[in-house]
Amino acid sequence: MKGMVKPIGLLIIAIIALSFTTAAVAPLTMASNELNTQPNVIPHNNIDKLLSENVTYSKAIQIAYLVKNESIPILRWALSYNITLAKVIIKRGDALLQQAKQVSSTNQTVAKHLAIRAALIYGLAPATAYIVLQKTINDNLGENKTVTNQTVIAVLRLIGEMRKLVANAARIAENFSIVLPPEMKISTIIAEGEADIALKLLKNGFVKAALTESIKAYNTYVKIYGLIIVSSVAEKMGFKHPVDLFTLIRRAEINSMIIKKVIDRLPSIIRERIMAMIRERRIAEIRIAIHREARIVAEKINHASINTIAKIATGVLIMASGYPDTARAVMKWREQKNLMNPIKLHEYVRNITNILYNKTGATGTKLLDIVLTTLSREINKTTGAHIDLMHLFKTTIVMHILMHHHHPRR
Numbered sequence: 001m002k003g004m005v006k007p008i009g010l011l012i013i014a015i016i017a018l019s020f021t022t023a024a025v026a027p028l029t030m031a032s033n034e035l036n037t038q039p040n041v042i043p044h045n046n047i048d049k050l051l052s053e054n055v056t057y058s059k060a061i062q063i064a065y066l067v068k069n070e071s072i073p074i075l076r077w078a079l080s081y082n083i084t085l086a087k088v089i090i091k092r093g094d095a096l097l098q099q100a101k102q103v104s105s106t107n108q109t110v111a112k113h114l115a116i117r118a119a120l121i122y123g124l125a126p127a128t129a130y131i132v133l134q135k136t137i138n139d140n141l142g143e144n145k146t147v148t149n150q151t152v153i154a155v156l157r158l159i160g161e162m163r164k165l166v167a168n169a170a171r172i173a174e175n176f177s178i179v180l181p182p183e184m185k186i187s188t189i190i191a192e193g194e195a196d197i198a199l200k201l202l203k204n205g206f207v208k209a210a211l212t213e214s215i216k217a218y219n220t221y222v223k224i225y226g227l228i229i230v231s232s233v234a235e236k237m238g239f240k241h242p243v244d245l246f247t248l249i250r251r252a253e254i255n256s257m258i259i260k261k262v263i264d265r266l267p268s269i270i271r272e273r274i275m276a277m278i279r280e281r282r283i284a285e286i287r288i289a290i291h292r293e294a295r296i297v298a299e300k301i302n303h304a305s306i307n308t309i310a311k312i313a314t315g316v317l318i319m320a321s322g323y324p325d326t327a328r329a330v331m332k333w334r335e336q337k338n339l340m341n342p343i344k345l346h347e348y349v350r351n352i353t354n355i356l357y358n359k360t361g362a363t364g365t366k367l368l369d370i371v372l373t374t375l376s377r378e379i380n381k382t383t384g385a386h387i388d389l390m391h392l393f394k395t396t397i398v399m400h401i402l403m404h405h406h407h408p409r410r
C-alpha cells in the first residue's frame with residue numbers, strides 16, 4: 001500500500017484542479033463531467049484562497065454558518081448510524097470556525113481563510129450518506145452476502161430518511177433567503193421516479209434490479225443535498241447560478257496550471273518568439289503557437305493521467321482485497337482472472353484504463369469513475385457479489401484527507 005500513497009496524492013491534486021462540484025462526495029466541489037457522477041473534492045489551499053479573496057471576512061463567516069446550518073442535520077443523522085466521519089467533520093469545522101472568530105480582531109485576512117475552510121469542511125457532510133448506505137446494505141445482506149428483499153427494503157427506508165433531510169436542508173436555505181435552482185426540482189422528480197421503479201421491481205420479484213434503482217434514487221437525493229449547499233455558497237458570493245462559481249474555480253485552477261505547463265515546457269527559442277509576438281501584438285500567430293504546444297502538453301498530461309488512474313484503481317482493488325466486506329469477492333475474481341500477482345493486476349487494470357480512455361476520451365476523475373465502475377461490474381458479474389469500488393474509493397479518500405489535512409498556522 002505504501003506505493004499507492006503517491007498516486008493517490010496525485011489524484012487528490014487532479015480532483016482539486018478538475019473538480020469542484022459533485023454532491024456525491026462533497027458538495028462545494030466540482031467534477032470533470034460538470035459533476036454528475038464524480039467524486040468530488042476536499043478543501044485545498046488554492047481553493048480556499050480563491051474563494052476567500054472574493055469575499056470579505058463578514059461574508060466568509062456568513063457562508064461558514066450557512067453551510068454549517070445546512071450540513072448539521074445530515075451529520076447528526078449520520079452520527080445516529082455511528083459514522084465516525086460525521087464526528088470528524090463537525091470537530092474540524094467547528095475548530096476552524098472558532099479559530100476564525102478568535103483571530104478576526106487582529107487579522108481578518110487569515111480569519112476569512114479559516115472561515116472559508118470551515119465552510120468547505122462542513123460542506124463534506126453529504127459524503128457521510130455514502131458510508132451510511134454501504135453500512136446499511138452490508139448489514140442487510142442475506143446468507144453468503146446475497147441481496148434479498150430485506151436489503152432493498154432497508155435502502156428504500158434510507159431513501160425516505162434522505163428525502164426528509166433534503167426537504168429540511170431546502171427549508172434552511174430558504175430561511176436564509178437562498179433561491180434554489182430549478183435543477184433541484186428536476187432532480188427531485190427523477191429521484192422520486194427512481195424510487196417508484198425500485199418499489200415496482202421489488203413487488204415483481206426483481207430484487208437485484210430493485211436494489212440498483214433504489215441506490216440510484218438514494219444517490220440522486222444525496223446529490224440534491226449537495227446542490228443545496230453549493231447553490232447557497234454561490235448565491236452568497238454573488239453568483240446567479242452554481243455553474244458560475246464552478247467556472248471561476250476552473251478558470252483559476254485549470255487554465256493557469258495548463259498555461260504555466262505550456263510556458264515552462266517551451267524551448268527557449270520558442271519562448272523568445274512568443275514574447276516577440278506578444279510585444280508586436282501578433283495575436284493570431286500566438287494562438288496558433290500556443291494551441292500547437294498546448295496539444296503536445298495535453299497529450300503528455302493525458303498519458304500521465306492514464307498511468308495515474310491505473311495505479312489508483314489498482315490500489316483500490318488491493319484495498320478491497322483486504323476489507324472484510326469485499327475481500328472474498330475481490331479475491332475470488334482475482335483468482336479466476338489469474339491476477340493474484342500485484343504486477344499482473346496492475347497490467348490488467350492499465351490495459352482496461354487505456355481501452356476506456358480511447359473509447360470515451362475521459363480523463364481525470366471521470367476516467368477513474370468509469371474504470372472503477374467497469375471493474376465493479378466485472379467483479380459483480382463474476383462472483384455475484386455487490387461490490388462498488390467507487391464508493392470504497394470515495395470513503396477512503398475523504399477519511400485520508402480529513403485525517404491528514406494540515407492544521408493552519410497560528
